Amino acid sequence: MKRYLEIGKIVAVQGLKGEVRVEPWCDSGDFLCEFDTLYFDKGNTPLEIVRSRVQKNIVIMKIKDIDTIEQAQNIRNKILYMDREDVELEEGAYFVQDLIGLSVIDADNGTNYGKLCEVSFTGANDVYHIKDEDGKIRLIPAIPDVVLETNITDGIMKIHVLEGLFDEN
Secondary structure, eight states, rough: OOOOEEEEEEEEEEEETEEEEEESSSHHHHHHHHHSSSEEEGEEEEEEEEEEEEETTTEEEEETTOHHHHHHHTTTOEEEEEEEEGOOOOOTOOOHHHHHHHHEEEEEEEOEEEEEEEEESSSSSEEEEOOOTTEEEEEOOOOOTEEEETTTTTEEEEEEEOTTTTTTO
């Protein structure tokens, strides 16, 4: 598992004093605002976050030593990373990057449906995209009735296929 995970992207400059607009790549902008330290360069360059706030779907952030519009412009389009050790996840919660690549197995009959390749956030519940060897994508809801076990260490997710879930019609 990677120690440093992508958490957002600097998309624009905000104002004249070096603030930037960050598109959150996490559950919420509020989660992104919890960090005092983020990183550039896949975790190699630490950044002290002076302040941050959510404004609609974006986070306005002030990074230490970025004090002018020109300095802020120079870091536009850079990816921000978080250190996974700075977060304690609730039981049953996972980083999306850890889910990608899991083998999805039928808990009832052992059928391998392929690998989890994408997660969509729908509001009601997440949706997992599973790609089989032929490139066919199947969608499953990330609900307890379907996802029975997630084992990041072994790289396996066991599911129960509800009636009609994989029907072609």
